[in-house]
Amino acid sequence: MSMNQNAPVKRGRMEEIGSDPAAADPLAVPESAAKRSKLDPEVEADEVELFPELDDEEERTPSRSPSPRVRSQRQCAEVAKKKIKTELRPGETRKEEAEKKVQSGESPQKEDRECSCERSDCPVSKTCTLHITETCMGARPDVGRLYTHLSKGEHVCKNCYEQIWTNGRPKFDHFMDWKGGWMNESRCAPSLKAFIQDQLLPFWVQCTACSKFRTLPMDASTPTSEFIESFNCGKCEEPESPSVAEASERSWITSVASAPLLHNSPALHYLAGDSYYYDELGMSPMNSEVEEKKEESSSRVFLAPFNLPHETSIAFSVRPDCMEHDETEAFPEFVVEPVPYLALRNLVFALWTKNPFKYLTPRECSSHLICRGLGRIWMLNELKRVFDFLNYKGIINYGILELPEKPVTQIGKSPPEVIIIGGGISGLAAARQLRGFGVEVKVLEAKARVGGRMQDDWSLGVAVGCGAQLVTGILNNPIALMCEQVGVGYRSLTEGCPLLDATTGKRVDAKVDRVVDEQFNAILDAHGHWRSSVKEPEDGSLYEHLTTVHEKLLNLGAVKWTEAEERVFQWNIGNTEFSCGVKLDQVSALYWDQNESLVQFAGAHALLTEGSSEIIKKLGEGTDIRLNSPVERIEWESNKKCSVVCKGGKRFSADRVIIAVPLAVLQKGSIQFAPALPKSKSTAIRGLGAGLIEKIAVRFPRRFWASLVKEDGSLDYFGHVPADGKKRGLFNMFYDFSSRGNSKNEHFVLMSYVCGDSVEIVNELSDVEVVKMFCDTLQDMFGEEKIPEPTGHVVTHWGRDPYIGMSYSYVRVGATGDNYDGIADTVGGRLHFAGECTNRFFPQTMTGAYLTGVREAGKLLENWRKKE
Numbered sequence: 001m002s003m004n005q006n007a008p009v010k011r012g013r014m015e016e017i018g019s020d021p022a023a024a025d026p027l028a029v030p031e032s033a034a035k036r037s038k039l040d041p042e043v044e045a046d047e048v049e050l051f052p053e054l055d056d057e058e059e060r061t062p063s064r065s066p067s068p069r070v071r072s073q074r075q076c077a078e079v080a081k082k083k084i085k086t087e088l089r090p091g092e093t094r095k096e097e098a099e100k101k102v103q104s105g106e107s108p109q110k111e112d113r114e115c116s117c118e119r120s121d122c123p124v125s126k127t128c129t130l131h132i133t134e135t136c137m138g139a140r141p142d143v144g145r146l147y148t149h150l151s152k153g154e155h156v157c158k159n160c161y162e163q164i165w166t167n168g169r170p171k172f173d174h175f176m177d178w179k180g181g182w183m184n185e186s187r188c189a190p191s192l193k194a195f196i197q198d199q200l201l202p203f204w205v206q207c208t209a210c211s212k213f214r215t216l217p218m219d220a221s222t223p224t225s226e227f228i229e230s231f232n233c234g235k236c237e238e239p240e241s242p243s244v245a246e247a248s249e250r251s252w253i254t255s256v257a258s259a260p261l262l263h264n265s266p267a268l269h270y271l272a273g274d275s276y277y278y279d280e281l282g283m284s285p286m287n288s289e290v291e292e293k294k295e296e297s298s299s300r301v302f303l304a305p306f307n308l309p310h311e312t313s314i315a316f317s318v319r320p321d322c323m324e325h326d327e328t329e330a331f332p333e334f335v336v337e338p339v340p341y342l343a344l345r346n347l348v349f350a351l352w353t354k355n356p357f358k359y360l361t362p363r364e365c366s367s368h369l370i371c372r373g374l375g376r377i378w379m380l381n382e383l384k385r386v387f388d389f390l391n392y393k394g395i396i397n398y399g400i401l402e403l404p405e406k407p408v409t410q411i412g413k414s415p416p417e418v419i420i421i422g423g424g425i426s427g428l429a430a431a432r433q434l435r436g437f438g439v440e441v442k443v444l445e446a447k448a449r450v451g452g453r454m455q456d457d458w459s460l461g462v463a464v465g466c467g468a469q470l471v472t473g474i475l476n477n478p479i480a481l482m483c484e485q486v487g488v489g490y491r492s493l494t495e496g497c498p499l500l501d502a503t504t505g506k507r508v509d510a511k512v513d514r515v516v517d518e519q520f521n522a523i524l525d526a527h528g529h530w531r532s533s534v535k536e537p538e539d540g541s542l543y544e545h546l547t548t549v550h551e552k553l554l555n556l557g558a559v560k561w562t563e564a565e566e567r568v569f570q571w572n573i574g575n576t577e578f579s580c581g582v583k584l585d586q587v588s589a590l591y592w593d594q595n596e597s598l599v600q601f602a603g604a605h606a607l608l609t610e611g612s613s614e615i616i617k618k619l620g621e622g623t624d625i626r627l628n629s630p631v632e633r634i635e636w637e638s639n640k641k642c643s644v645v646c647k648g649g650k651r652f653s654a655d656r657v658i659i660a661v662p663l664a665v666l667q668k669g670s671i672q673f674a675p676a677l678p679k680s681k682s683t684a685i686r687g688l689g690a691g692l693i694e695k696i697a698v699r700f701p702r703r704f705w706a707s708l709v710k711e712d713g714s715l716d717y718f719g720h721v722p723a724d725g726k727k728r729g730l731f732n733m734f735y736d737f738s739s740r741g742n743s744k745n746e747h748f749v750l751m752s753y754v755c756g757d758s759v760e761i762v763n764e765l766s767d768v769e770v771v772k773m774f775c776d777t778l779q780d781m782f783g784e785e786k787i788p789e790p791t792g793h794v795v796t797h798w799g800r801d802p803y804i805g806m807s808y809s810y811v812r813v814g815a816t817g818d819n820y821d822g823i824a825d826t827v828g829g830r831l832h833f834a835g836e837c838t839n840r841f842f843p844q845t846m847t848g849a850y851l852t853g854v855r856e857a858g859k860l861l862e863n864w865r866k867k868e
């Protein structure tokens, strides 16, 4: 599996299958969400429309975002943009086109010139919002067609309106200029109402002293976030305009004629350019502060918030022009017209990405929310909802941040109590997320230390991760983010893996290497083809499938297969066994790599050069952790408090329990559940396999493998091709962990592992004997070179650890990716499950485990918020 942390992905093929953008359908919208729902309980669902004024086809943003029914046919923005552009004459821009129309004296369309407000919910007496002419009609009853409706609370009198559309009048040139720029960057046709909304309505800013909203003078320039943060109206005793209260209603947006669009949104930093129309994303095409997209920023290297149309999908990047599935569920009222939601979500997400080292607050987001008119007040209210959603889902403010003293997102008056069983990365992640919302959490950990399968050994002078140490794809990966947040070192792994043949004591011939590589890839392709083409394929073992195809290909006579090639082929099988943590005869042929069809993390694979302990330490800081507290029994009942009993009889009670222990512990049944877990849960648990690899790291007095180092001085790993295929699980790969760059303090360390048939040697032999085997293997591989006596070693024993018992999960024959979901399912509304074995998308890894902690915290928070 290319996602697997351990397989160094020697073969290009494995990388290729990593992220298939077409695999999951991110556009699927649930039936329930597709239906328009009510913004206001008083309003019938059918009456609610975000921009009902835009009945005229010309004014309505043309298919800004597809209706749920046509989602599958949706074009990407880039394609659509090209389409519109082709309507222009070669070399002509929209601005030029608009200018030509101005020169020829062509006036705005007829409907733009008509004043009218026929809305029954607007008062008869209207006030002109603009006052741009001395003959402005100010406030008076609207008899006849005197006032143009912009929103409930915003109208323009006939005389001011004329100042804009009449050629030669002061605002006409501004309108025409705007129109040219707008047409270049917007999919929506330019209209007078859009112009007034985008360019003329006053800015509303909240006074920091009295909290009342005030308008800035009509000629004020676009306010900056600094201005907003320090604005003082200087007339705090005066009452606030009643329009503010109206615009604070959720249903106010249904009264607007033209959608309010954000100016200078932080999202521009990532989206400026020509990938999307700005108005599709809720941003004004007319920005005064467009930041250079490729501007230097420390967070750009490891975070990419938005998927762009011409780039491959990356895990944890969102499409800026579409709502994700869970967003449509949480905000069904935006499904039909998602633009306001996208404006807010993209703003919050961009701000977080720009500075993921500090807890983002709604206040900070508010000061970056800049748009004209009452729309800003409405958007500020909605912003809080969107912020809270992203916050409790852990889409922002995750990792290791200083938590705010008072939670910025409230989840209820009396915070619930939660017990988390297991202090691995998943348990600690859940605890930290929940604490950020004021939830009382206790972590019960069986061992005398936290971290579980993330544990370092420094006895050889370098960080040897006894468990996890490799990050699979650093882009948007929370582990890479946490390294950045706490300053833990990691470096990208180099590509290429020299193979050494233990039979010859020499490097494998490049041609043999290539031929086997091609054969292995051809087998994987044929296997993949079989899976997708057979209607109801029957599962079997991956080993059987791969070897059958291998033999078939050989029988075709296309390749003359040599013994050397067969040995390298066995090495490939061994490498795959390592990535599954078990012999391939146990692994499902159908679903062994089920997560590969889902979007995965991108970017280089990386080694945590300083180990993972610091991440674990900082993640757990401030959490109430009870070490040496093995849980033996959980008594639970729906709607009642749970009771958790530790070895020795100590009891803890809580509203909810998150069980974050390894799969092997669940399978052994060392935690009793009263009442027992439902059958579906135990079936899901049994279906997955608990894989096992053990690591051996050895220090040498010199770097005798230096002959393999590349010209640029790099070497991260090399493979061992065993003489006997049965030994393919014995030290399949060696990682160079030598300290780099500091000759005074050099340590020459090689790390390898055992798996499959060989994994038990760490229990059958003493550590010294295992190390001898390690050195003998190296001697076979290096032929003439005399392998020096080791000066230190580390040998792991995860398999016999009663609280771990495994390395990572795999899909057994007969099981599917559903098993991961089945283990993750909440039981009786009380028992939650987290951990590596509950992550269908990113199983096996510390990344996947971390994310399950965040996920379960999010589930709990969402649940409590719904109850409030």
Ligand SMILES: Cc1cc2nc3c(=O)[nH]c(=O)nc-3n(C[C@H](O)[C@H](O)[C@H](O)COP(=O)(O)OP(=O)(O)OC[C@H]3O[C@@H](n4cnc5c(N)ncnc54)[C@H](O)[C@@H]3O)c2cc1C
Pocket (backbone or CB within 6 Å): 005, 006, 421, 422, 423, 424, 425, 426, 427, 444, 445, 446, 447, 449, 450, 451, 452, 453, 454, 466, 467, 468, 469, 470, 471, 472, 629, 630, 631, 632, 660, 661, 662, 665, 670, 671, 693, 694, 695, 798, 803, 804, 806, 807, 808, 834, 835, 836, 837, 844, 845, 846, 847, 849
């Ligand atoms: C040798 C090895 C190499 C690996 N290499 C990598 C790698 O390079 N990259 C990568 O991403 N991943 C790697 N992994 C996998 C990764 O370490 C795990 O996926 C991840 O750490 C699992 O985290 P977790 O929170 O789900 O479980 P764990 O880390 O196992 O935490 C579970 C915790 O529960 C505790 N516990 C168990 N029973 C009880 C009980 N009854 N009461 C209370 N507490 C209990 C345990 O003591 C443990 O602390 C490797 C794992 C191993 C073993």
